[in-house]
Amino acid sequence: MVGVLVAVIVSGLLTAIAALLGYVGWQARTRRHALLSLPALTSAQLATAVHRSGVVAAAHIGRAEGFGAPLTAPFSGRPCVWYRVQVLRNVRTSAGDGSPAARRTEMAAQRRSPRPIVLRDASGPVVFHLDGMDVDAPELSYRAGTGPGAPVRADMAAWLPPGTLPTAGGYTFQEWLVPPGQPLPALGQATFEGPALAMRKPARGAFLLSTRSRQELTRREWSTQVWRLALAPALAGVALLLVVLAALLA
Numbered sequence: 001m002v003g004v005l006v007a008v009i010v011s012g013l014l015t016a017i018a019a020l021l022g023y024v025g026w027q028a029r030t031r032r033h034a035l036l037s038l039p040a041l042t043s044a045q046l047a048t049a050v051h052r053s054g055v056v057a058a059a060h061i062g063r064a065e066g067f068g069a070p071l072t073a074p075f076s077g078r079p080c081v082w083y084r085v086q087v088l089r090n091v092r093t094s095a096g097d098g099s100p101a102a103r104r105t106e107m108a109a110q111r112r113s114p115r116p117i118v119l120r121d122a123s124g125p126v127v128f129h130l131d132g133m134d135v136d137a138p139e140l141s142y143r144a145g146t147g148p149g150a151p152v153r154a155d156m157a158a159w160l161p162p163g164t165l166p167t168a169g170g171y172t173f174q175e176w177l178v179p180p181g182q183p184l185p186a187l188g189q190a191t192f193e194g195p196a197l198a199m200r201k202p203a204r205g206a207f208l209l210s211t212r213s214r215q216e217l218t219r220r221e222w223s224t225q226v227w228r229l230a231l232a233p234a235l236a237g238v239a240l241l242l243v244v245l246a247a248l249l250a
Contacts (some may be wrong), residue, residue, distance in 0.1 A: 038187070040214070044123035046190050047197050056190045057205050060126055061214070062119025064182045067127065071113060073177045074159070075142040080177035082135055084112040087159055090145070090169030108171065109159050116198075117209070119184055124197070128186055128209055131201040135178055136210035136217075142175035178211065185214050 038059040041049065049056045064081045073083040087109040093102050116129045146152055147170050152160065156173055178184070186209050189202035201207045210217055 040185070042123045043119075043121050043126050043197060046126060047124070047192075050190050050192055050197065054191065057202060058188070058190045058199070059214075060119060060121075060186045060190070060199065061183060062121045062126060062186070064178055064180055064184050065118040065120050065125070066180060067115045067118050071115065073141055073175055075144075075156070075173055075175040076177070078141055078177060079180060080113075080141075081117050081180055081182075082113050082115070082130075082138070083141075083175060083177040084110070084134060084138065085159065085176075086110045086174045087156075088172040088174070090172060092169045103169065105172070109161060111159070117178070117184070119186060119199075126186075126190070127193070127196050127198045128184075128188065129198060129200045130209065131207075133201065133207065133209070135176075135184075136208060137212050138176040138178050139211070140174070141177045142173065145172040146170040182211055183213075185210055185212070185217065 038057065040059045040061045043060070043062070046056065046058055046060060049058065066081045071080055071083070072078070073080045074085055086107065089106045089108040091104050091106055093104075112134065116127050117135075119126045119128050152171060156171075159173075160171075186199055187206040188199035188208070189205070190197065190199050192198070208217075
C-alpha cells in the first residue's frame with residue numbers, strides 16, 4: 001500500500017508540473033504569435049486605429065521617458081523611468097550536531113515603481129501602464145550585501161519591514177531599472193484615456209514590455225514554447241504510467 005500511495009502522490013505532482021509547463025508554454029506561444037502577427041504601429045498609426053475601433057490589440061516600439069517628475073532609482077541613485085528593488089535575507093540554520101550550517105534566502109522586501117512609462121517615437125507618445133507587471137529583462141543596476149550581523153546602512157534600512165533586526169547571514173540588496181531613452185517593444189491593448197493614448201493589459205491576449213528587441217523576443221518565446229510544450233505531455237505520460245502501476249499494485 002505504501003508503494004501505491006507513493007505512486008499516486010508522485011503522479012499527482014508530475015501532473016501539476018506538466019500543467020504548469022503547458023500553461024507557461026502556451027503563454028509563450030501566445031506572445032510569439034502576437035509578435036509575429038501584429039505589426040509595430042507608430043503612435044500616430046495607433047491613434048488612427050483607436051479612433052476607428054475604440055480599443056486595439058497592438059504592438060508598438062518607443063523610447064522610454066519618465067511619467068511626471070524625474071525618477072531616481074533608490075539604491076544606485078541613477079535616473080530611470082522604472083525600477084524594481086529586492087532585499088533578500090540570508091539565513092543560516094544549524095542542526096546543532098556539528099554539521100555545516102544550511103543556507104537559504106528569504107524575501108525581506110520587494111517594491112517596484114508604480115508609475116507608467118511613456119513610450120515616444122517620432123510621431124508622439126504612448127503611455128504604457130504596467131498594471132502590476134514587471135518590465136522584461138531590465139538592467140541589473142545594483143547588487144550589494146551586508147556582512148553577517150552587520151548593521152544595515154540607514155538609507156537601505158528604510159526598505160526593510162519595521163522592527164527588522166540584523167541577521168546572522170546578512171542581507172543582499174538588488175535593483176533593476178530601465179534608463180531613459182531605452183527602446184522598449186510593447187504588446188498590449190491601446191485606447192484613449194482622456195486625451196492621452198495609452199496601452200494597458202488586455203482581458204485576453206499578449207501583454208509585454210521588454211528591453212529585448214522583437215527578434216530576440218521571438219527567438220526566446222520560440223525556445224520556451226518548444227521545450228515546455230514538449231516536456232508537458234512527456235511528464236503527463238509518466239504520471240499516467242504511475243497511475244496504471246498503482247492500479248496494478250492495489
